[in-house]
Amino acid sequence: MSTTTSPTPESGGPVEGTARPGRLIRNEATTEIPVHLLFRDDPQPAPVPLRPAVVARRQGTGEQPRLRRPAQPRPGSAVEVDPDLVERPARVLPGAAGVLAGVCGAAGCLVTSWWAGLLPPLAAAALPTAPGAGLGAAQWAAYAGAVALGLFGLGGLARGRTGRAWVLGLFGRYRGTVRRTGLMWVNPLLLRRRVDVRLRHWRSEPMPAADRNGVPLRVVTLVVWRVRDTARAALAVEDHETYLRQCVEAALARVPVEMPGGGARGSAETAGDALTRLVAADTAPVGLEVFSVRPVRAEYAPEIAAAMHRRRIAALDAERRAHVLTSVVDSVEDTVTRLTMRGLVALDDYERKVLVRDLTVAFCAGRGETGP
Template sequence: MNTTTSQTPEPEGPARPPIRLIQNEATTEIPVHLLFRDEPDPRPVPLGPAVVGSRQGTGEQPRFRRPEPAKPRPIAEVDPALVEQPGRVLPGVAGVAAGTCGAVGCVATSWWAGVLPPLVVEALRLPVYGGAGLGPAQWAAYTGAVALGMFGFGGLARGRTGQAWVLDMFGRYRGTVRRTGLLWVNPLLLRRRVDVRLRHWRSEPMPAADGNGVALRVVALVVWRVRDTARATLGVEDHETYLRECVEAALARIPVEAPGSGRGSVEATGEALTRRVARDAGAIGLEVFAVQPVRVEYAPEVAAAMHRRRIAALDAQHRASVLTSVVDSVEDTVTRLTMRGLVELDDYERKALVKDLTVAFCAGRGEQTP
């Protein structure tokens, strides 16, 4: 009798959690086949609506800012109060008179003190006087006479046509003098001479580019003058340097077409350059009448590349013409030989003859070419 013994399975205890290698850190299992996958998964990935998570603790959805429109570039401005105004001057006669009075005062004080030489007394026909000596009154008279003479003669100036003076006292603008002739200007004022004539400036080769971005070198002729002397002198450190930089910036922004390109005219480019430079330079009191490119050439590196390209094109054209003439000569020779019955050639012999004639003609052409 077979007896079957049934074994009762032992009750299993509660499942133990996996042991973490790093304490207090949660790990995520990643399938191995995803780590070593080289090719993209051919199975389509279902796309679902994007969910934007809410902020912790508030439940408020994040707000997206719309892009703000770009603000226009501000135009350079100078202090609005800095405007040219006429300076206060006197005719030169006033300065001459004041200086003469100072000189006469010095002579009179010397005669009064008795220190005037006898020869000067006789030359001036002054009465003989023993003199009161050099006392406080005499020194005060000397001081006043010398100050009057220096103040009168020191303020004399000559105004020229096409020139102006910008007057400045202790850092404050005091006016502009455009008058000509002999004038008297306060000697305490700082005078800066400014050329207000119509001037032209020929620039050095400046970097530019054409419509395709090819580098160029442009020499520009600028016709300009100083319209507001106060802004041109006090509104910027050096108005001539500022004008040069305005021209260089305009050439960097406006495409200049090379001569012979056929894509634009020099007149249109000059008008565009004139408008931009006049707008930028007008803020400091400069009046620009014309900015014309007088010489446009390719940059050295571009010119070298174009020269090599042109030489290669000419060489290829020459080779093509030589090859065409050689082929025509070979064809004419073979045709004449076969038409007149001088030779009877099969395909192999014809190919060999064409090959030999081609080599001979090309060698002859090569010897003729210098």
Template sequence: MTSAETGAAAPGPERVRLIQNEATTEIPVHLLFRDEEEGAGPGSGMASVFGPAQVPAAATGSSPLPGNAPLPGLARARQGSGEQPRVARRPQRPAAKAAARPVLPVDPSLAERPAAARSGVLAVAAGAVGLGGCGAGLWWAGLVPPFVLRLARLPVLEGAEPGPAQWALLAGSGALALCSFGGLGRGRTGRAWVVSLFGRYRGSVRRTGLVWINPCLKRRRVDVRLRHWRSAPLPAVDAQGVALRVVVLVVWRVRDTARATLGVDGHETYLRECVEAAMARVFSQLPADAFHGDGATLRNAEAVGDALTRLLVADAAPAGLEVFSAQPTRIEYAPEVAEVMQRRRIAALDMRHRESVLTQVVDSVEDTVTRLTLRGLVELDETERKALVKDLTVAFYTGHGDR
């Protein structure tokens, strides 16, 4: 056992100070191990729709940390004691079960992939060869009328009769011509085909121009251009339960043709229903108007549009749809409450105007009385001062009212 350990074990008459000017201060234990975690505030529900809430520095009672500041969660060391910063011990709390939105299922077999397609020029050439073979088979079998042979300047075969060879040539040439011309199609820019065989997805064709596709496959044409959908006035309810009528403009396109065609029963109908569902979530978080304050309202079209867009992007992705923006173009009250809410809005505006005018009048009166007193133009006692303030207030307020 070393001398240092012996000295630590045996109590001495007095404690030897390693630092002569050491000064210690008693600090409550609960301050050293204080839990600085903040619980979920009352606005956690709206943060899930309108994005994460930003807490200002003044609300937490601390200023932004500089580059060399200690990390939060470390207790401050006692000054002059040489003590290292202590890590605050936080009690283990059970993890809160967040109400996460269920993820919509996606069928992995319905991912878009290119289908087999050939150039239409080759199909036309093959069809011409098939038609030529059919004509040669008819001539070989003697089934061509004599006047057609004379017009075509072809010799007449004596004793020509249909046989197995002639019928085989006719069948093969006819099948080639039918298959070649039957699979021709005109691919347009911004359009695509979704092809399937006996209900099974075989691929998508996005080629343009003259295209040949297997004629045995079933084709469904899909518009993949950038489109916008302007809704009719849709019913909605704000946070105060007031009925609204909202018009929404959605900019979208079909990104995955397989999911949009085979994954849902009508992707346009699905998009409309997603818009109504997103509106019900977003518009129920805020009031339409703040009559007695400057709080957040649904009149902030940018914030409301961003929240709608985020919800629609998440809901439309499993259906192969890509939503670029969803903006409310008109928010108005329902006809049954429009007149009442209009009167309430006018009353609120009139009240704010009166408060503003009254504030200006009081400031003007105060400034006038102060100047008169400081310059020694008048000497007023308390009664005369109150009378002057009253007269000036009436005069200034009347003057503001005549404007």
């Protein structure tokens, strides 16, 4: 494994008059590293050029060199949506442009009728003498242009409302969103989809959930949300309201919800915060902004409601009995102590036990008749 070499300036070793053996560390899968370079005393060693390590094949095995594949990025847990699908303003014109086009179309039809001599006598008397050319190819073309202009102008009129937006598309391609209010003109060839962008409150129907012990529940939640990106809300999913409902149901399956008064203090707020984070993260890629998801009512599932009701009654009854027993014991102790301290009776241990038993029975009987 070792050979006798003479150090050179290129290798960074000391140059001496006598030859110095330089041992090398060799391996089939690594480069050659001179041993004396690892234990040099030179305070400022010269840089040693290093060759890139290559994973070579093992000799005599026929194994091919192993190539390291670059690590593939793990897909994120969030929903992936087309990054180009982002809301942008659409090109629209004021409503006056559509009205003007409609008026020009009506005026064109009137002028063409006068040109063809088709106006009624009363209207023709107030106008200059018509040429009376009749309905020819030119007149029909003028009629078609005027009607098309009028329909194109009046057909594109739209009214924008506060809290509503129009998502425009042409032949399946997103062309922009209109959030303007008032009268405006939109290209009538574009497909319009109305989207509600107001702040909305949705009270869900009873949804399946569970508490920390796995007991099935039915929970009603109140969701405060709105549409933030109209393009994704209208085009990324088939129905964004249904998608929101399913996200809330999926979050309830992952977050435990406690019954009112049955969990620790602040458990309802903790569950609401966890539900809000989960639903907001699931709905953000489709253009929805969720502000809060709060459970407003929780009840046991029908299949275990009767059993849990009996269990609750038994717990209340046990609590009442413990309270009654504590009160009886305190009363007996107070009575025996007073009788002994005032010297009204002198009791030994046996008599004291008998008195305590009799008083306990009497107090328990009285409690049972009058109630706690």
